[in-house]
Amino acid sequence: MASSVFEEYETIDLFASWDSKKQPVIQLNNLKKWFPVSQQSLLFSKVISNIKAVDGVQLFINKGETLGLVGESGCGKSTTARVTVKLEEPTEGSVYFKGVDIFQPMTKEEELVIKRQLQMVFQDPYSSLNPRKMVLDIIKEPFDIHFPDMLYEEKESRVLEILAKVGLEDYHALRYPHEFSGGQRQRIGIARALAIHPEVVLLDEPVSALDVSVQAQILNLLHDLQKELNLTFMFIAHDLSVIKHVSDRVAVMYLGKIMELSPTGDLFRKTAHPYTVSLLSAIPRPDPRIKMDRILLEGDVPSPIDPPPGCPFNPRCWKAQEICSQKSPTLDEIRPNHYCACFFPEI
């Protein structure tokens, strides 16, 4: 059990009532995050509309699994992740981590316990590491925050231990980020997130800035670390082939809403939502023999400031009928564990 590693430092037990077999690690309930758009007049600024980045997301993640979150740019993937790790306050809805609502009023100590177990790896390995700090200090920082009483020697040995786990050498600890390649930096980012033994790691496009040959190294590393440390992943990507490779279950997002949520195999073989169908057909396959019958969507993703009424996908959907622009479909279970928000799913 991960938390036992730091038993001597952590005295609060927040999650006593949590049963890992019955309850999901993370549960998002009708999560909304709206960013206000304001207009400046002479004296006052007035909120004229909202960017509905996340607009009613219903999602759960079970212990030990990888949930892939896929969608096009601006669909709210990253905002969902940022709210889940408490980097942003939600506008509405709640996030339950191990049965505890992380946005309920709590003491600073309790908040730290929660934040320690929810870590994030960012997309850009160039801007997510402080260029003025040595790798040792970058990875040591989480210990300074969460375990200020820990001895320096212990912190240092834990840093070296995690460095070895992500495939870097001891001497790398005394170097600065600019001395590393993109792939190595992403390893440092992963080491920083995993150093304090989190329960859940949110990976926000961890490989999209990397070359394919390096991408494969990082994907394999993440897979090994997940097994070894018994981690739960939420893996955000826009590349469906990467998502298929890493995920146990996949959630497809479009304009701040979950369109389809299902085990990976079902999503690719028994695709239900028209948006997922078009997304799958849009990927160019690296095999010249495959000739795709491609479904070309018309137009662009609508703006999240003024999303279309009803189903957000209805203006581009080839199956859309009158009801689609009037009522918003709910995320229903169309077969065991396979959820789809559509009035006319493909079955």
Next chain:
Amino acid sequence: MSEKKPLLEIQDIYTQFFTESGVVEALDGVSFDVTAGEPVGIVGESGCGKTVTGHSILRILPKNGKTIKGKIIYKGINLLNLTHNQMRSIRGKEIAMIFQDPMTSLNPIFRVDDQMTEVISLHRKVNKKEALDIAIEMLESVGLSDAEKRIHDYPHQFSGGMRQRILIARALALQPSLLIADEPTTALDVTIQAQVLEIIKEMQKKLGLAMMLITHNLGVVAEITKRVHIFYGGRVVESGPTEDVFINPQHPYTRALFDSIPSIEKDKTRLETIPGNVPRLINPPKGCRFHPRCKYATEICSRERPEDVWLGPKRRVACHHYEELDLDVDEETMRERVKIKEEV
């Protein structure tokens, strides 16, 4: 096809950048050709010289970069010998280029009509009215709806996919013989990428355009091109008809590259990785530039640069050991390869 004289012939070019930390050998003896009307793919990872190739052809390298050796023969003329003014008449009119980032390739303070008609009236003998008509017609042909009105908008009023369409329209308005497309869909979302690829394919067929598609996305190459050149560390390591290279790759790098991409078709297996990183081209590895990462490398690989071995009229590979590689291939792949060879 093989008898036709190539439209563009690149013969053994060396492009270098002179920087404070040393000479970057960005292109190191690159040769390939493009036949008229043929879509050709240039594939490789970042820093392998794909973009530099495009820039070398158009001679738009930054000040510290220079093509020091070799020939770039376009329609029988060596572009490297032309004066600046002569070169200006080639750029755009003969060889056009579209760049990766549709957000920065258009000037934000001019309307689209100005930016398009400027190019057209510079190179073609038309008056303003005619230039505008040509621009509108081009925009319509790349699928911009309501082009007559929207042409008077500013770039920021268009989405990324639309801007890339405008750039394609602007490049093709001069009826070039060769289009160099540098990662034209990399900055776009998959559904938009599919739209833009469809337009590129359509325009290429309609205009009988020769095209050099520079990309790292193997899927895009498979879809659009007929022939492909695989770049690694500033050299062409393998080239040939796209289908043959994809199904039957000969160079260890090409094989490793294909094995390292996760696939939608195949089921979950562990990815093959290439150890190490893409080499820096200041003091690149001696001999074969892939040898430090290659599992087949022997002593000769670190000493001698491998020569191009021609396996067919348009098929070559630069590896000392390509013949020995099949030893560890499993039976199923082997059978598939034999089948394909018979078909070809």
